[in-house]
Amino acid sequence: MILHPGVLGLLIGGAVVVALMVVGSLVGLQILRAWDPSSSSENQLALERRTYLVSALVGVALWIEIGSALLFVHTAEDLHELFVGAMCATGSLNANPVGWWVLATKGAMVLLFPVWLALNGLDQRAGDYPVVRLKYGLLVVLTPIALADLVLQIQYFRGIRPDIITSCCGSLFSESGDHLTSDLASVPAAGALPLFGLASAIFLAALAWARFGRRPVSMGVVAVLAPVILGIGIASIISFVSVAYYELPTHHCPFDLFQGSSRYVGYPLLISLVTAVVSAALPGILHPLARRSDLDGLVAKSEKKWLTVSVAAYSVFLVFAVWPLVFGNLALELM
Amino acid sequence: MRRHFRILDFALASLRRRRLKNWAIVAVYAFTVTIVSSVLLLTNAIRQEAALLLVGAPELTVQRVVGGRHAPIAVEVTETIATLPGVVEAQPRYWGYTYDAVTDSTITVIGAGPGSAELEMVEGRLPEHSTECAVGAGVAAMWGAEVGGEVILIDASTTGVLYEVVGTFAAPSDILTNDLVVMTGDEAALFLGLPEGWATDLAVRIANPAEVDTIATKIKRAFPDSRPITRSEVLRTYDAVFHWRSGMMLAMLSGGLIAFAILAWDKATGLSAEERKEIGILKAVGWDTGDVLELKMWEGVVISVTSLLLGLIAALIHVFLLGAPLLTPVLRGWSVLFPELHPVPHIDPYLLVSIAFLTVVPYVAATVAPSWKAAITDPDSVVRG
Amino acid sequence: MTSGANPLVSVDDVTKTYNRGAPDEVRAVRGVSTSVSAGEVLVLEGPSGSGKTSLLTMIGCMSRPTSGQVAVDGRRVSRLSEVALTSIRRSTFGFIFQHLHLIPNLSVEDNIMIPMVPTGLSPVEMKQRVQRVLAEMHLEHRRTALAGRISGGEQQRTAVARALVNRPSIVIADEPTAHLDSELSSELLEIFADLNARGTTVIIATHDPRVIDHPIVHRRLLLRDGEVVGEHAP
Ligand SMILES: Nc1ncnc2c1ncn2[C@@H]1O[C@H](COP(=O)(O)OP(=O)(O)O)[C@@H](O)[C@H]1O
Ligand SMILES: [Mg+2]
Numbered sequence: 001m002i003l004h005p006g007v008l009g010l011l012i013g014g015a016v017v018v019a020l021m022v023v024g025s026l027v028g029l030q031i032l033r034a035w036d037p038s039s040s041s042e043n044q045l046a047l048e049r050r051t052y053l054v055s056a057l058v059g060v061a062l063w064i065e066i067g068s069a070l071l072f073v074h075t076a077e078d079l080h081e082l083f084v085g086a087m088c089a090t091g092s093l094n095a096n097p098v099g100w101w102v103l104a105t106k107g108a109m110v111l112l113f114p115v116w117l118a119l120n121g122l123d124q125r126a127g128d129y130p131v132v133r134l135k136y137g138l139l140v141v142l143t144p145i146a147l148a149d150l151v152l153q154i155q156y157f158r159g160i161r162p163d164i165i166t167s168c169c170g171s172l173f174s175e176s177g178d179h180l181t182s183d184l185a186s187v188p189a190a191g192a193l194p195l196f197g198l199a200s201a202i203f204l205a206a207l208a209w210a211r212f213g214r215r216p217v218s219m220g221v222v223a224v225l226a227p228v229i230l231g232i233g234i235a236s237i238i239s240f241v242s243v244a245y246y247e248l249p250t251h252h253c254p255f256d257l258f259q260g261s262s263r264y265v266g267y268p269l270l271i272s273l274v275t276a277v278v279s280a281a282l283p284g285i286l287h288p289l290a291r292r293s294d295l296d297g298l299v300a301k302s303e304k305k306w307l308t309v310s311v312a313a314y315s316v317f318l319v320f321a322v323w324p325l326v327f328g329n330l331a332l333e334l335m
Numbered sequence: 336m337r338r339h340f341r342i343l344d345f346a347l348a349s350l351r352r353r354r355l356k357n358w359a360i361v362a363v364y365a366f367t368v369t370i371v372s373s374v375l376l377l378t379n380a381i382r383q384e385a386a387l388l389l390v391g392a393p394e395l396t397v398q399r400v401v402g403g404r405h406a407p408i409a410v411e412v413t414e415t416i417a418t419l420p421g422v423v424e425a426q427p428r429y430w431g432y433t434y435d436a437v438t439d440s441t442i443t444v445i446g447a448g449p450g451s452a453e454l455e456m457v458e459g460r461l462p463e464h465s466t467e468c469a470v471g472a473g474v475a476a477m478w479g480a481e482v483g484g485e486v487i488l489i490d491a492s493t494t495g496v497l498y499e500v501v502g503t504f505a506a507p508s509d510i511l512t513n514d515l516v517v518m519t520g521d522e523a524a525l526f527l528g529l530p531e532g533w534a535t536d537l538a539v540r541i542a543n544p545a546e547v548d549t550i551a552t553k554i555k556r557a558f559p560d561s562r563p564i565t566r567s568e569v570l571r572t573y574d575a576v577f578h579w580r581s582g583m584m585l586a587m588l589s590g591g592l593i594a595f596a597i598l599a600w601d602k603a604t605g606l607s608a609e610e611r612k613e614i615g616i617l618k619a620v621g622w623d624t625g626d627v628l629e630l631k632m633w634e635g636v637v638i639s640v641t642s643l644l645l646g647l648i649a650a651l652i653h654v655f656l657l658g659a660p661l662l663t664p665v666l667r668g669w670s671v672l673f674p675e676l677h678p679v680p681h682i683d684p685y686l687l688v689s690i691a692f693l694t695v696v697p698y699v700a701a702t703v704a705p706s707w708k709a710a711i712t713d714p715d716s717v718v719r720g
Numbered sequence: 721m722t723s724g725a726n727p728l729v730s731v732d733d734v735t736k737t738y739n740r741g742a743p744d745e746v747r748a749v750r751g752v753s754t755s756v757s758a759g760e761v762l763v764l765e766g767p768s769g770s771g772k773t774s775l776l777t778m779i780g781c782m783s784r785p786t787s788g789q790v791a792v793d794g795r796r797v798s799r800l801s802e803v804a805l806t807s808i809r810r811s812t813f814g815f816i817f818q819h820l821h822l823i824p825n826l827s828v829e830d831n832i833m834i835p836m837v838p839t840g841l842s843p844v845e846m847k848q849r850v851q852r853v854l855a856e857m858h859l860e861h862r863r864t865a866l867a868g869r870i871s872g873g874e875q876q877r878t879a880v881a882r883a884l885v886n887r888p889s890i891v892i893a894d895e896p897t898a899h900l901d902s903e904l905s906s907e908l909l910e911i912f913a914d915l916n917a918r919g920t921t922v923i924i925a926t927h928d929p930r931v932i933d934h935p936i937v938h939r940r941l942l943l944r945d946g947e948v949v950g951e952h953a954p
Contacts, residue, residue, distance in 0.1 A: 005375050006685065009692030016700045037799065040784050042740065048802060049711040052624045056632070056703050064696055071692060074685050124625065127804035264684075338840035345837050352825050616821045617834060619782065620882065621810035623803050626838040715777040717821055718894055 006075035007157050013068040014150035017061045021143040024057040028136035035132060051132070055120050058139065061146070062113040069106040070267065072153075073258055079160070089255035096159035098152055105149035112142060114278050115285060118302070122289065125298055131289060192239040193325075199232045200318060204311065207280060211307040216287055219303065222310075223284020229314075230277045236321065237269060244324035269320045276313035279306040342626060346633035349613075361642045364698065368646025369653060371588060372690050373662055376654045379686060393538035394547050397425075397554055398562045407533040412558060416539055419553055421546040427534030429523040433488060442474060442488070444516050446523030448538070458482050459502030465522040469502035471515035488516065491528025539563075606709050618714035631706035632699075639695045647690070651682070726794070727755035728890065728921055729779055734788035736774045736946075748774040750946040751788070756923060758889070761916050761936050764925040766943035772925035773894055775943070779923065780892045781809035810835060814883030816893040820875055822882075824868025828859060831867045832882045839886070853881040857911075873904050880911055890921040897928045909934050 031047045031054070076089035076099060093099035116138055123131045203225050210218035237254050245262050257266030283303040350357050397416070399408035413425040429446030447461050447469075459482040462468050470480065478486045480500045487495045504515065518526060529535065539554075541547050551563035606614075614627055622630075653659055736749040749771045756762055756779075764772045777783040778790055781797055784805075790798050792812055797805060822831050829850055836846050854860050857877040862870055867878055883891055891912075897905035905928070912922050913936045924931060932940060942950035 005689040005693070009689045009696075013692050013696050016696050020700060020703070040786055040798070045784070049624065052628055052710065053704065053707045055625070056628055056707055060632075060699055060703055064700075067688070067692065067696075071688055074688070078685060124801060124803045127800045129801055336840070337842065338838060341837045341840065341846075345834075348826070348830065612821075613823055616823060619815060619817070619821065620835040621806060621886065622834075622838050623806035625803060713783075715773075715783045718773055718777055718782070718815075718817060 018150050020057045020061040021146040024054045025140050025143045028139045032136045065109045098156040102152045196236040203229050207311050219283040219287045223281045226277045226281040233273045241321045272313045272317040276310045280310040282306045343633045364642035365646040368694050369649040372650035394541040395539040396564045397537040400562045423540040425539045430535050431527040446520035457503045467501045468498040469517040471504050473514050475503050490526045614712045615717035619717040624710045627710035635702045728758045730755040730791045732789040734785040737786045761922045761938045763940045770943040771946040776925050780813045781805045814888035814891045816883050818895040820879045822867040827864050829863045835886050857881045893924045
C-alpha cells in the first residue's frame with residue numbers, strides 16, 4: 001500500500017461519501033416504507049423533515065465526489081514517478097488495472113449524482129412530493145456505486161508497489177497498438193476534426209431547438225445526443241486536442257493535459273464537457289415528469305435553465321478544444 | 336442564483352455576530368490544518384531535496400553483496416568495468432558512518448572523489464592531505480569549528496584522530512551535507528577500516544542514459560556477487576520512502592483529525608438557546624428548512640475556507656521561516672543530525688487540494704446532521720415562545 | 721361578509737390535535753369552518769388555551785391541520801410540501817408575534833430584510849422595499865440602530881415593517897397588544913386601520929377588550945375549547 005497524502009485524502013473522501021450515502025439510503029428506505037402523503041400524522045411530518053437530511057447528505061456527497069474524481073486523476077498523475085516505465089497517469093493506472101475501474105465508478109457518480117439532485121429539487125418544490133418513490137429508489141441504486149468506488153480504490157492503492165514495471169501512454173495511446181484507444185489515436189486528425197465539428201454543430205443546434213422550441217421530442221433528441229457527445233468529445237481529446245496542445249504529432253495521451261506542463265488545461269476541458277453533457281441530458285430524462293400537472297411549470301422552468309447551462313458549458317469546451325488548433329504551432333500540419 | 340448569495344450574505348453577518356464562538360472554532364480548525372499542512376509541506380520539501388541530491392549522483396552505483404548484505408568491493412573491479420563499451424569512467428568510493436559519543440550523533444564520512452567535487456563549498460576547499468577535512472554545516476555548528484579549526488573523530492580502531500578543517504559546505508541540499516565529513520579517499524578508507532584495495536562501492540559514469548540498463552546487466556554477469564543500482568531506482572526508492580513517511584505521520588494524525596471532527600460536531604450540535612430561537616424566527620418569517628440548511632452549510636464553508644487559509648499561512652511560516660520546530664521532535668528519530676531546513680517556499684496546488692481533503696471533508700461531513708437538526712426547528716415554536 | 725363569492729381564505733372543518741394517540745393528547749382545534757374575504761378585519765377571540773394560536777398558524781400556512789382543509793386564494797394548502805407551503809406563506813402572509821421576535825443584535829434594517837433573503841430579490845429591489853416600509857413606519861432615523869437598543873414602540877413598528885416587507889395580502893397578529901400600554905396599543909391599532917384602508921386583510925387573535933371593541937374590527941369569531949361558539953359582526 002502506498003501511503004501518500006493524495007491517497008489518504010482519497011480514502012478519507014471515499015469513506016466519507018460511503019458513510020453519507022449509506023445513512024442517506026437508510027433514511028431514504030425508512031421514508032419509503034412509511035410514506036403516506038395523505039396523512040398529516042406527526043410521523044409523516046417527521047419523514048418529510050428527513051427528506052431534507054437526505055438531500056443535504058447526497059448534496060455534500062456529490063461535491064466531495066467531484067473533488068475526489070479530480071484528485072484521483074491528479075494523484076495517478078503524481079504517482080507515475082514511482083513506476084518504471086510510467087510517464088503519466090496512464091502508467092500508474094496500468095500498474096494496477098483496477099485503477100481504470102476506479103475511474104469508471106467515479107465517472108458514473110459524477111454523471112448520476114446531478115440527475116438525482118435535480119430530481120430531488122423538483123420533488124421538493126412541487127408541493128406534494130410527486131416522485132418521492134422514484135427518488136429514493138434511485139438513491140438505493142447509487143449507494144452501491146459509492147461503495148464499489150471505495151473498495152476499488154483500496155484495492156488499487158494496495159495493489160501498486162513502486163517496483164512494478166508498467167506500460168504507459170506510449171503503448172496505450174500509440175497509433176500502432178491494438179487497443180480501442182490506439183484506434184482513436186490513429187484516426188487521422190483530418191478525419192476526426194470534421195467529425196467533431198459536425199457533431200458539435202448538430203449538438204448546439206439541437207440544444208437551441210430544445211431551448212427555444214421546448215418540444216418534448218427535442219429534449220429527447222438532446223438527451224440521446226448527450227452521451228454520444230461525451231464519447232466524441234473524449235475521442236477528440238485523444239485524437240487531436242491533446243496532440244495540438246503538446247505540439248507533438250504522435251503524442252495522444254489525454255492525461256498529460258492535467259499536468260502543469262500543459263497548464264492544467266485538462267481540468268477546464270473535462271469539467272466543461274461533463275457539465276454540458278449532464279445538463280443536456282437532464283431535460284430529456286426529467287421531461288416525462290412534466291405530465292404530472294403540478295410539476296409542469298417547474299419542469300419547464302428548470303429545463304430552460306439546464307439547456308442554457310449546457311450551451312454555455314459546451315461553448316467553453318469548444319473554446320478550449322479549438323484554441324490550440326487555431327493558435328498552436330501544429331495547427332497547419334493537422335488541418 | 337441570487338438566493339444563494341443572499342443566504343451567504345446572511346451567513347457572513349450571523350458569523351460576525353457570534354465572533355467569539357466562531358473564532359474559537361476557527362482557531363482549533365486552523366491549528367489542525369497547520370499541523371497537517373506542515374507535515375505535507377515538510378515531507379514534500381525533503382523529497383525535493385532528495386531528488387536534488389541525486390542529480391549529481393552517478394548513473395550507476397555498483398555494490399558487492401555478501402549474504403544479502405552490503406560488503407566492501409575490490410577496487411580492481413573498476414578496471415574491468417571501465418573497459419565495457421559505453422562506460423565513461425568507474426571510480427571507487429569510500430564512505431561510511433561513525434558514531435560521535437561527544438555530541439551523541441552519527442556522522443557520515445566520505446572520501447573526496449567523483450561525487451564530492453559537485454558539493455558546493457561555502458568557504459575553503461576540499462582536503463588534499465590526510466590530516467585535512469571539510470565538514471557540513473551541522474558538524475561545523477556542533478564542533479564550533481570554522482575553517483582553520485580542528486575536529487577530533489573516533490576511527491574504526493576507536494582511536495581519536497585530529498583533523499584540520501579546511502572547508503565547509505553550502506547546501507543546495509541540506510540533507511546531503513549536513514552531517515558530512517569529507518576526507519581524502521585514502522584517509523577515509525583508513526579511517527573507516529576498509530582493507531587495502533577495497534572500497535565501499537563503485538561509481539560508474541555512463542554517457543548514454545539508454546545504455547544504463549544494458550551495462551548494469553553486463554556488470555552483474557561479470558561479477559555475480561555485485562549489485563548494480565541505477566540512479567532512477569534510487570530516486571524511486573527515495574520517493575517511496577518519503578511518501579511512506581508522510582503517509583505514516585498523516586495516519587497518526589488522522590486520530591487527531593477524528594477528534595477534531597468530533598469537536599466540530601459538538602460545536603455545531605451545541606446550539607445555544609439564542610441561536611435556536613433565531614432559527615425559529617427565520618422559519619416563522621418565511622424561510623424553509625432548505626434555506627436554513629443552506630445557511631448552516633454556508634457557515635461551515637466560510638469557517639472552513641477561513642481556517643484553511645489561516646492554517647496554510649501558519650504552516651508556511653512554521654515550515655519555511657521557522658524550520659518546523661513543532662515537527663522536529665517527531666523527525667529526530669529519522670536522522671540524528673536532522674538538517675536545519677531552509678527549503679525554498681514552494682506551494683503545489685495538488686498539496687492544497689490534498690490538505691483540503693484531509694481537513695475540510697471530515698469537518699463538513701460531521702456538520703451535516705447537526706445542521707439539519709437545527710434547520711428543522713418548527714416555525715410555530717416561535718409563535719408560542 | 722361571512723362568505724364572499726371568492727373567499728381569500730377558507731377553513732373547512734379543520735382540527736388540530738397535538739400528541740395524537742399519546743396520553744397527553746390535546747385537541748386544540750375541533751372542527752372549525754369559516755372563511756375570510758379580502759379586505760376584512762377578523763378577530764379570533766377567546767380565553768387563553770381556546771385554540772386561537774393553533775387556528776392562526778394553520779390559516780397562515782405555518783402548520784398543517786390534523787384533518788380538514790385550508791385553502792388560500794383557492795389553493796388547497798393542507799397537504800402541500802414544506803417548500804410549497806413556505807413559499808405561499810412568504811408571499812401571502814405577514815406575521816406579527818406577541819413577543820415581537822426581533823433579532824436584537826441585528827440592525828433594524830437587517831431585521832426587516834430577513835423575510836426577503838430566501839426570495840432571491842435583487843439587492844436594489846431589497847433596499848427599495850426596506851426604504852418604503854421604513855418610511856411607512858417612521859423608522860428611517862433608526863435604520864442602522866440595533867433592534868435591541870431602540871424603544872418599545874420602535875421595536876413594535878420594526879416588527880410590523882418586517883411583516884409588510886414581502887407585501888402580504890394578509891397580516892396575521894397573535895395577541896399583538898398583550899404587553900403594550902394603552903398608548904402603544906392604540907398606535908398599533910391605528911397602523912392596522914391604515915393597512916386595512918389600503919386593502920390589506922387583517923386577522924388578529926386576542927382577548928384584549930381594547931382590540932375587540934375597536935371600530936376597525938369587521939367581524940369577531942368566538943372560540944372556546946377549540947370550537948367556534950359565536951360570531952359577531954358589529
Ligand atoms: N405544541 C403543542 N403541543 C401540545 N399542546 C399544545 C401545543 N401547542 C398548543 N397546545 C395546547 O393546545 C391548546 C390550545 O393552545 P393555543 O392554540 O395556543 O390557544 P390560545 O392561543 O388560544 O391560547 C392549549 O391547551 C395548549 O396547551
Ligand atoms: Mg395563543
